[in-house]
Amino acid sequence: MKLADVIAVLESAYPPKTAEKWDAVGLVCGDPAEDVTRVLVCVDPASSIVDEAVEVGAQLVVAHHPLLLRGVNGVPADDPKGALVHKLIRNGAALYCAHTNADSALPGVSDALARAIGLTVTGPLEPAEPDGTGLGRIGELPEAEPLSAFTRRVAGALPATVQGVRAAGDPNRLVKRVAVCGGAGDSFLETVKRAGVDAYVTADLRHHPALEHVESGGPALVDVAHWASEWPWCEQAAEILRAAVGGRVDVLVSTRRTDPWTVGASSTAAGGHA
Known part of the structure; x- marks a missing residue:
């Protein structure tokens, strides 16, 4: 071709x-x-x-x-x-x-993330058109599960990174209705509060916005590495290409990790600083 x-x-x-x-x-x-x-x-x-x-x-x-x-x-x-x-x-x-055209497409980047986690998508987090396109996605798990288990679910669904997966909120909080946004998604924290979800999965969350969100009663936060949150899209794009050009073009998905972080360590110091 x-x-x-x-x-x-x-x-x-x-x-x-x-x-x-x-x-x-x-x-x-x-x-x-x-x-x-x-x-x-x-x-x-x-x-x-x-x-x-x-x-x-x-x-x-x-x-x-x-x-x-x-x-x-x-x-x-x-x-x-x-x-x-x-x-x-x-x-x-x-x-x-x-x-960003892949972010807002249907299916798009957040659909791929939701699918990897095991969510059934019900619609966009921030609609752009009446046809279901827009940024982010809202979906549901088959059954509610504690935030601690949901965090492990997310970690198991995405490629491993030095950062890993971390959550903010009560570990025992039940999670069923979930918002996701592949890539940096802290601009949607206010939107997520109004969405009626139990948890929000995204990347690149910062300390102050995350702390203020949790303390104001917002849904639980699950923070993953930026690269990991968008990697499921690669297979989605590959599937679209294979369906259209299969047999004429070989479509591969790279498995090389381009997350920039290469070393991780846990702190052993007690206490902290204001």
């Missing part, structure tokens, strides 16, 4: 027009007229992913996060991001990014 044909499939599933205005989605490098026989799907277009694409002979890397989110004046080969662009081009590989 031509790269342009594969892009058409992606843009049908994740329309670029639904991306946030500040976002940078679409084709970063590559010739739409070139042939594609293998695709590699990932979260981050990092150096290890580009190396993997070269190793497996992929002509297209589909990433969730943009490589060039902020404006640049050039991509010289001695710049870290420029070096990735040069390596991709030299090895005949294109890069395509679907970011």
Whole structure:
């Protein structure tokens, strides 16, 4: 298939027009007229992913996060991001990014996260259109379970990271109705309070907003690594591509961990500081 044909499939599933205005989605490098026989799907277009694409002979890397989110004046080969662009081009590989348009799609990033956890999705957390699209998702577990068990459920559903999974709230609180948002989701804390959920699963939660949320009586919080929260989307995107181009294009999901944290340790000190 031509790269342009594969892009058409992606843009049908994740329309670029639904991306946030500040976002940078679409084709970063590559010739739409070139042939594609293998695709590699990932979260981050990092150096290890580009190396993997070269190793497996992929002509297209589909990433969730943009490589060039902020404006640049050039991509010289001695710049870290420029070096990735040069390596991709030299090895005949294109890069395509679907970011906030994949967040709001139906299904999208949060659908994949909800599915991994075992939730039945009932609708978006913040609706954008009457057709069910929007950011975040609300779903339900088959049976209520304590927050402690639900936290273990989330940890078992996502790839392991140094950060792991942590929760804020009463460990015995029963959890059945859950809100999720793949990626950084603390901007939805007020929305979650009004959503009538028992817990909220997202990434990159900060100390003060989380503390204020819990102390004000909000639902329990389950904080996971940003990369881990969005990794289930890779299989979703791969399934969409396989359904459309199966037999003509080989679609792989990268298993390389691009979470930036590499070392973890537990503190043994007693007490704390205000």
